[in-house]
Amino acid sequence: MHGGFSAYLRRDLLLAYRRRGEAASPLIFFIMVSTLIPLGITPESGRLAEIAPGIIWVMALLATLLSTDGLFANDYQDGSLEQLLISPQLLAMPVLGKVTAHWMVTGLPLTLVSPLLGVMLSLPQEGYLPLLASLALGTACLSLIGAVGAALTVSLRRGGLLLSLLVMPLYMPVIIFGSATVQSAIDGFVWFGPLAILGAMLAAAVALCPLASAGALRLASIN
Amino acid sequence: MPNTSLLTVERLCFERDDCNVFEQIDLRVNAGDIVQIEGINGSGKTTLLRLLTTALQPTSGTISYSGQSIDLCRYQYLSDILYLGHQPAVKMTLTAAENLRWMTAGSSACPETALVAVGLAGYVDVPCYSLSAGQHRRVALARLLMTDALVWFLDEPFTAIDKQGVGFLENCMRDHVKRGGAIVLSSHQDLRLDGVRKYQLMPHTDQRGL
Amino acid sequence: MNRLLNWSPSWQWFHRLGSPRWFYQASGRWLPWLSLLALTLLLTGLVWGLGFAPQDAKQGNSFRIIYLHVPVSFLALAGYYIMAIAGAIGLIWKMKLSYMVMKAAAPVGAALTFLALFTGAVWGKPTWGTYWVWDARVTSMLILLFLYLGILALQYAFHSNEAGNKASAILALVGTANIPIIYKSVDWWYTLHQPATIKLTSAPSMHPDMFAPLLVMIVGFYCFYTVALLLFTRAEILRRERKSVWVRELALGGPAL
Numbered sequence A: 001m002h003g004g005f006s007a008y009l010r011r012d013l014l015l016a017y018r019r020r021g022e023a024a025s026p027l028i029f030f031i032m033v034s035t036l037i038p039l040g041i042t043p044e045s046g047r048l049a050e051i052a053p054g055i056i057w058v059m060a061l062l063a064t065l066l067s068t069d070g071l072f073a074n075d076y077q078d079g080s081l082e083q084l085l086i087s088p089q090l091l092a093m094p095v096l097g098k099v100t101a102h103w104m105v106t107g108l109p110l111t112l113v114s115p116l117l118g119v120m121l122s123l124p125q126e127g128y129l130p131l132l133a134s135l136a137l138g139t140a141c142l143s144l145i146g147a148v149g150a151a152l153t154v155s156l157r158r159g160g161l162l163l164s165l166l167v168m169p170l171y172m173p174v175i176i177f178g179s180a181t182v183q184s185a186i187d188g189f190v191w192f193g194p195l196a197i198l199g200a201m202l203a204a205a206v207a208l209c210p211l212a213s214a215g216a217l218r219l220a221s222i223n
Numbered sequence B: 001m002p003n004t005s006l007l008t009v010e011r012l013c014f015e016r017d018d019c020n021v022f023e024q025i026d027l028r029v030n031a032g033d034i035v036q037i038e039g040i041n042g043s044g045k046t047t048l049l050r051l052l053t054t055a056l057q058p059t060s061g062t063i064s065y066s067g068q069s070i071d072l073c074r075y076q077y078l079s080d081i082l083y084l085g086h087q088p089a090v091k092m093t094l095t096a097a098e099n100l101r102w103m104t105a106g107s108s109a110c111p112e113t114a115l116v117a118v119g120l121a122g123y124v125d126v127p128c129y130s131l132s133a134g135q136h137r138r139v140a141l142a143r144l145l146m147t148d149a150l151v152w153f154l155d156e157p158f159t160a161i162d163k164q165g166v167g168f169l170e171n172c173m174r175d176h177v178k179r180g181g182a183i184v185l186s187s188h189q190d191l192r193l194d195g196v197r198k199y200q201l202m203p204h205t206d207q208r209g210l
Numbered sequence C: 001m002n003r004l005l006n007w008s009p010s011w012q013w014f015h016r017l018g019s020p021r022w023f024y025q026a027s028g029r030w031l032p033w034l035s036l037l038a039l040t041l042l043l044t045g046l047v048w049g050l051g052f053a054p055q056d057a058k059q060g061n062s063f064r065i066i067y068l069h070v071p072v073s074f075l076a077l078a079g080y081y082i083m084a085i086a087g088a089i090g091l092i093w094k095m096k097l098s099y100m101v102m103k104a105a106a107p108v109g110a111a112l113t114f115l116a117l118f119t120g121a122v123w124g125k126p127t128w129g130t131y132w133v134w135d136a137r138v139t140s141m142l143i144l145l146f147l148y149l150g151i152l153a154l155q156y157a158f159h160s161n162e163a164g165n166k167a168s169a170i171l172a173l174v175g176t177a178n179i180p181i182i183y184k185s186v187d188w189w190y191t192l193h194q195p196a197t198i199k200l201t202s203a204p205s206m207h208p209d210m211f212a213p214l215l216v217m218i219v220g221f222y223c224f225y226t227v228a229l230l231l232f233t234r235a236e237i238l239r240r241e242r243k244s245v246w247v248r249e250l251a252l253g254g255p256a257l
Helices: A002-018 A020-040 A045-068 A070-078 A080-085 A092-105 A107-120 A125-152 A159-186 A192-221 B045-052 B074-080 B096-103 B111-117 B133-141 B163-178 C002-007 C009-017 C020-052 C061-093 C096-128 C136-157 C161-193 C208-240 C245-251
Strands: B007-016 B019-029 B034-038 B060-065 B081-084 B151-155 B182-186 B196-200
Touching: A002 A020, A002 A092, A002 B096, A020 A045, A020 A107, A045 A070, A045 A092, A045 A107, A045 A125, A045 A159, A070 A080, A070 A092, A070 A125, A070 A192, A080 A192, A092 A107, A092 A125, A092 A192, A107 A125, A125 A159, A125 A192, A125 C161, A159 A192, A159 C136, A159 C161, A192 C161, B007 B045, B019 B045, B034 B045, B045 B151, B045 B182, B060 B074, B074 B081, B096 B111, B096 B133, B133 B163, B163 B182, C020 C061, C020 C096, C020 C208, C061 C096, C061 C136, C061 C161, C061 C208, C096 C136, C096 C161, C096 C208, C136 C161
Parallel strands: B034 B182, B034 B196, B081 B151, B151 B182
Antiparallel strands: B007 B019, B007 B060
């Protein structure tokens, strides 16, 4: 059972599968908003190529942010969260399971379609592999950090907007190293360095964020 | 202490934002007891149940399980209790059987049988969004048939349930205390069961509305 | 835990400090002295720094804004740590007063951060030729302001004071863990994108005549910060304890403390 990790992972994946339409919306958002860039800035491929790494990363961040809101909200509304809070196992493990499921239905698909966006935004050849790698690690960081914000705001009626205010500043290191990974590869530098730092951030986030989220979830019953 | 009760609550106080929700609650629950918490709306029935299930932390006072403070035997205590809250904790997109299997993970009993027993015979594999509120509650109540928990905490278990369901629930409770379990429930309704102890919660009026 | 605190006499000061009433009365005695000290230091520092310190060789008189900008920036960051530490004490020892200090530290810190950004922008015009530059320190300071705003927004979003306090304490702690990462990342990001314009680092060795007033200003601002924090905390104490007997007596013209 791993203290509830795999049980919650499997359940949340099943729930996401049953509501496929809803789960797909961050992905569709990701693709649609990226279409706005050539319309809003320029269709010229040279200039698009310059900004593509950053743009794709910003879009991925926003798409993740959109879906983070629902991480604990449904469980709070239907009373499952109450049951989770009084389950004997360490709360951080089910939380980690839920976050992993969240990443698998948002971050992972975003990562997988990102090459398509790369093509649409004329991302240079060297950028694709770093883009995939950095998004895979980076979106996992975003899901973990977002979980803290989602847990803090779960009992608030209009928590979604507040959530983005809380977690956006915490997202900034991730986007710096994420887009830098891609940019260094395009500029012909070694891109493994920034990617390694993203990995380090992910390791720290895996260790700390579930604990902070667990503490924050306990507040839901006070409010 | 030779004659240890299952659950002992001593001088339990709870403040919410510097207002006493209640103070000095003393309560003993022995094996085979049914304790019915009564009180007007807002007197803190749900809060007391949440304190007893550790969803909330008391401001002061102790709760002991088999003579040991629940802070010291948290895992054991939480493994031995079952709580049914206001919301049934039913996931709309899962079927009744899936929900029940999830809620009672680790239980050896068969969820389908339990669902038939609570009168959901034709709804075992139906997604819960097509069931009514009362049927959601019945799914949650089916947990009672599958659990090994010793102490049950039931928050208003009779809401949204028809007469038949009430009878079923009462039988369930009778069987549980016969087996040596204990039940703490909040309800406005009088139970048709023997040996129900009532605990009256007094609304704490001072400091309120000032 | 509680029993332990009562037994051991060395914990008594801690226990007493946790009493809002005691704190209110004690801080009432400290305030006049602290305010006087802050005022004297700030006035001395300002007159000295603005009037008598030598001009900067490159920047002329415009550098004098550092006498405001530097202390404010120091405190903006220190204030976040003070807030987070107060929150942590509240979470660990369940001390109400500590939450009140945390709550008071948020608006003071946010105002200082804004002031740091503002003075930076004013300083930027003559040195960089523009009010806003995405310099590493400016960006970090902006993110710090966002962190403060998040805390403020979260604090007031909860119905329950207790939940609001605990939530902001958790967020402040998460933010504290992140601040070094944010600062380092932004620094690194800036070196990556460094534009070929004038790079303004503080002179490696500041002339002592310039530095002395700065030191006075920094100490003065720390005193001022303490005064502001105490005032905000006292206001919060009165608000939270408004139902208690001693606050009512105070409001009805009891002994002024």
